[in-house]
Amino acid sequence: xxxxxWYKYASPANFYPLAGKIIPWxxxxxxxxxxxxxxxxxxxxxxxxxxxxxxxxxxxxxxAAWMGMLLYVLMAIYAAIGWAFNARLSxxxxxxxxxxxxxxxxxxxxxxxLWGKPTWGTWWxxxxxxxxxxxxxxxxxxxISLQAAIDDxxxxxxxxxxxxxxxxxxxxxxxxxxxWWNTLHQGATIRLLxxxxxxxxxxxxxxxxxxxxxxxxxxxxxxxxxxxILEREQHAAWSAEPVGQPSWKAEEART
Amino acid sequence: MRDLTLAWRRRAxxxxxxxxxxIVVSLFPLGIGPExxxxxxxxxxxxxxxALLATMLSLGRLFANDFQDGTLEQLxxxxxxxxxxxxxxxxxxxxxxxVPLALLSPVIGIQFxxxxxxxxxxxxxxxxxxxxxALIGSVGAALTLGLRGGGVLVSIxxxxxxxxxxxxxxxxxxxxxxxxxxxANLSLLGALLALSLIFAPWATAAALRISLE
Numbered sequence: 001x002x003x004x005x006w007y008k009y010a011s012p013a014n015f016y017p018l019a020g021k022i023i024p025w026x027x028x029x030x031x032x033x034x035x036x037x038x039x040x041x042x043x044x045x046x047x048x049x050x051x052x053x054x055x056x057x058x059x060x061x062x063x064a065a066w067m068g069m070l071l072y073v074l075m076a077i078y079a080a081i082g083w084a085f086n087a088r089l090s091x092x093x094x095x096x097x098x099x100x101x102x103x104x105x106x107x108x109x110x111x112x113x114l115w116g117k118p119t120w121g122t123w124w125x126x127x128x129x130x131x132x133x134x135x136x137x138x139x140x141x142x143x144i145s146l147q148a149a150i151d152d153x154x155x156x157x158x159x160x161x162x163x164x165x166x167x168x169x170x171x172x173x174x175x176x177x178x179x180w181w182n183t184l185h186q187g188a189t190i191r192l193l194x195x196x197x198x199x200x201x202x203x204x205x206x207x208x209x210x211x212x213x214x215x216x217x218x219x220x221x222x223x224x225x226x227x228x229i230l231e232r233e234q235h236a237a238w239s240a241e242p243v244g245q246p247s248w249k250a251e252e253a254r255t
Numbered sequence: 256m257r258d259l260t261l262a263w264r265r266r267a268x269x270x271x272x273x274x275x276x277x278i279v280v281s282l283f284p285l286g287i288g289p290e291x292x293x294x295x296x297x298x299x300x301x302x303x304x305x306a307l308l309a310t311m312l313s314l315g316r317l318f319a320n321d322f323q324d325g326t327l328e329q330l331x332x333x334x335x336x337x338x339x340x341x342x343x344x345x346x347x348x349x350x351x352x353x354v355p356l357a358l359l360s361p362v363i364g365i366q367f368x369x370x371x372x373x374x375x376x377x378x379x380x381x382x383x384x385x386x387x388x389a390l391i392g393s394v395g396a397a398l399t400l401g402l403r404g405g406g407v408l409v410s411i412x413x414x415x416x417x418x419x420x421x422x423x424x425x426x427x428x429x430x431x432x433x434x435x436x437x438x439a440n441l442s443l444l445g446a447l448l449a450l451s452l453i454f455a456p457w458a459t460a461a462a463l464r465i466s467l468e
Contacts (some may be wrong), residue, residue: 131418131422135415135416135418138411138414138415139415139416141411142411142412142415145408145411145412146398146399146408146412149399149402149403149408150402155465155466158465159398159462159465159466162394162398162458162461162462162465163398163412165458166394166416166454166458167415167416170415173419
């Protein structure tokens with residue numbers, strides 16, 4: 001392990017096959033954990049005292065919300081690294097994450113809305129957490145639009161980095177908004193220290209789903225990253241070979 | 256100073272932004288109906304949203320003209336820190352569009368049937384809020400210099416960041432109408448102003464360097 005030159009993988013040309021090898025290690029466990037999590041969530045976890053069966057959407061809603069926030073921070077970090085060190089691969093990573101992050105944020109808003117109708121009686125309410133999550137979605141969309149609008153790739157990456165960094169302040173606001181404001185959205189039940197106030201099977205299901213979402217996100221981001229690498233490195237000689245291959249499996253067999 | 260002189264020479268630009276503000280605000284009673292109670296309820300939000308939109312329109316002027324005739328590049332090369340140059344430009348923009356907007360707001364407030372206490376709060380909230388809008392907007396304007404998307408792209412980038420300012424600004428006026436505490440909202444607005452004074456010009460300077468390479 002000690003002799004590997006990790007910096008070699010900072011080059012898109014070298015990272016491309018590595019990503020190809022990594023992806024199945026994330027995609028398959030993700031699928032397994034999704035099934036496991038949904039099973040525990042729907043069949044093993046007990047019925048909620050107050051909310052009945054409707055609460056079970058929590059197993060998608062909460063992991064999606066966490067992913068949306070975490071991916072934004074990750075995107076900002078990668079974009080900042082790409083900007084500071086002039087590392088193309090980091091900026092490509094940020095661009096790849098942006099779409100997955102936006103999807104998770106949208107998912108959390110939609111599932112939250114579906115959850116709110118039977119329990120709160122309304123599809124939407126303009127409280128602090130929902131509004132700031134909506135802002136997060138707009139920030140993602142702004143990031144994607146900005147990068148799409150700029151033709152010069154280097155400028156697009158750096159401009160996106162500035163936007164991502166400016167927007168990062170929104171993530172702690174979302175997280176703490178339920179404490180800072182009186183809001184309809186429930187407060188945090190899971191704290192870093194101290195006993196969680198949820199039944200163990202529910203907690204287990206939630207964490208399984210969270211792990212599943214993480215693995216899925218890594219797999220999907222890497223797949224998209226490979227596409228972005230091919231797209232942006234068209235001028236390089238090495239990129240002509242993989243384009244003919246139909247899938248990462250075939251490429252793995254070749255190398 | 257230079258920016259103020261230029262703005263004075265192109266008075267039409269400045270005044271047109273103000274007229275836009277007045278016209279937009281006047282559209283709402285015409286569209287919604289003249290019932291006084293309803294108007295009083297929606298007044299804070301309407302005035303603030305119009306202020307937001309008017310500020311966004313004026314952002315186009317901030318860098319675009321200088322960018323086109325090459326002065327912006329010269330400004331980047333001066334020995335003065337870019338942070339101060341940006342701060343100066345934003346300050347000039349605010350003096351020329353934000354302050355008149357804030358001072359004009361009581362007139363509009365009367366149109367909406369607001370009491371005199373509320374009018375004071377409205378002016379104060381706008382005076383605190385419009386510099387924040389100008390500062391945050393300058394980041395968006397710098398990022399989108401010379402791009403095809405035009406004003407729409409700046410709006411997409413900048414409006415999400417404007418939302419907290421809108422919430423606190425309109426919230427302050429709302430609180431005044433209801434008679435509850437105004438200080439909380441105003442102090443949060445003040446905090447936003449302090450934060451953006453420190454960070455926004457830095458981000459704008461970085462964005463300018465990126466856009467001008």
